[in-house]
Amino acid sequence: MTAGSELKPVLVFDSGIGGLTVLREARVLMPERGFIYVADDAGFPYGGWEEAALKDRIITLFARLLRDHDPEVCVIACNTAFTLVGADLRAAFPHMTFVGTVPAIKPAAERTRSGLVSVLATPGTVKRAYTRDLIESFAQKCHVRLVGSENLARMAEAYIRGEPVSDEAVLAEIGQCFIEKEGSRKTDIVVLACTHYPFMANVFRRLAPWPVDWIDPAEAIARQARRKVPLVEGAEHPDAFDFSIFTSGNPDFSTRRLMQGFGLAIG
Ligand code: DGL
Numbered sequence: 001m002t003a004g005s006e007l008k009p010v011l012v013f014d015s016g017i018g019g020l021t022v023l024r025e026a027r028v029l030m031p032e033r034g035f036i037y038v039a040d041d042a043g044f045p046y047g048g049w050e051e052a053a054l055k056d057r058i059i060t061l062f063a064r065l066l067r068d069h070d071p072e073v074c075v076i077a078c079n080t081a082f083t084l085v086g087a088d089l090r091a092a093f094p095h096m097t098f099v100g101t102v103p104a105i106k107p108a109a110e111r112t113r114s115g116l117v118s119v120l121a122t123p124g125t126v127k128r129a130y131t132r133d134l135i136e137s138f139a140q141k142c143h144v145r146l147v148g149s150e151n152l153a154r155m156a157e158a159y160i161r162g163e164p165v166s167d168e169a170v171l172a173e174i175g176q177c178f179i180e181k182e183g184s185r186k187t188d189i190v191v192l193a194c195t196h197y198p199f200m201a202n203v204f205r206r207l208a209p210w211p212v213d214w215i216d217p218a219e220a221i222a223r224q225a226r227r228k229v230p231l232v233e234g235a236e237h238p239d240a241f242d243f244s245i246f247t248s249g250n251p252d253f254s255t256r257r258l259m260q261g262f263g264l265a266i267g
Contacts, residue, residue, distance in 0.1 A: 007235055008072035009034040009242075010225065011065065015046040016157055017255065018196030019077030020262055022101070025222035026075060032235035036069055037244040037264055041251065045153045046080040047122030047194075054124075058085045059092055061247070066093055073097040073228050075221065077195050080122045083130035099225045103131055103193035104217045109139035111213065114188045116143050118177035121193035123148035131193075145187070149173045149194075156196035159203070161254040170200070171207050178209050191215045243267035 010033050012023045023037055043049070043057055058081055062074070074096060076082040076089070082100040089098050103125060108117045117139065125131055126148035135144050152173045159165045177190045190212050192198050198216040205214065244251075244264040251259070256266055 007033060007232060007238070008070060009036050010229060011036045011038060011069060011071035011074045012077050013038045013040070013065075013074060013081070014078040014195055015040050015081065016044040016153065016196065017160060017258065018153065018156065018194060018199070019075075020258075021195050021198045021216070022075060022077035022218045022221050023262065025218045026225050029222050029226040030229055031237055032232060033072070033229065034238045034240065035242040035264075036071065036267070037242070037259075037262075038065060038247075039244065039251075040247045041255075042247040042249075044157075045122065046078065047124045047148075047150070047153060049124060051084055051124075054081075055085050055088060059088060062089060062093065065245075066096060071096075072230075073099055073225060075099045075101075075225050077101055077218075077221065079103055079193050079195065080124040083125055083128040086130075097228050099221060099228055101195060101217065101221055103134060104191045104215045104220070105131075105134040105144065106138040107220075108189045108191050108215055109142050109144075111215075112142055112189050114185045115141065116145075116179055116181065116185055116187040117189045117191065118145045118147055118179070118187050119191045119193050120147050120149060120152070120174060120177055120197060121191075122153060123150060125193055143179075143181070145177065145179060147174075147176045152200075153194055153196045156194075156199050160199045161258060163254075165200075165203075167203075167207055170203055174204055174207065175209075178212075186210060187212055189213045189215060192217075241265040 086100045126146045
């Protein structure tokens, strides 16, 4: 029997609390591993950042995180970060394995029947060359509408902390995802291309003008991470708590409570 504490932890990274949607799936598949959840809340939201500055910030942050925590793999549970800096992270830290999050455009293109797909993301993800390349490579036969939402990541943070978020405000962000063409063809898939958004999927479903499939890539990301993390026969989860790091150094009360609910101590 191997004590899980002898195993290196899995680091899950996001700008805020959206990466928890990935962490909860990853834990199911890697019960023997400890987890470190890192939220760059001092930089949140990433959606509106200028690209070069955000790149520098994330590379600098990872130099410190890798030195201090020596994880087995890093899961970048953030589309806005990974579509910008995924390749740079791999180049800067060639001995580390990075599992990324990118808009699920390929599965959406394979599944759509109407040929009308929308990608709901941050303004940053929508303007990335990476996102355009995904459409070019995998969705040429579809009509893909990119919807960059200014406010939804913040709203999702408020929502998951139990603060009120009005239906009108949510509808104003998601409404553009729904298109009708030639009278009968309608959007049938919306890709949730920001890890914050699955927290609000129930609200989106309730407010949608017609039913669509909402694609949440969390489980697929977790499966990919599992493939990269060696299975150790007989290993058990370490006794020590999983923990979270907030770059502000000072998460508010409701965030601390949320972390507790996810079984994460504040590091
Ligand atoms: N959760 C992040 C993503 O998947 C972005 C949230 C933000 O910082 O704007 O893109």
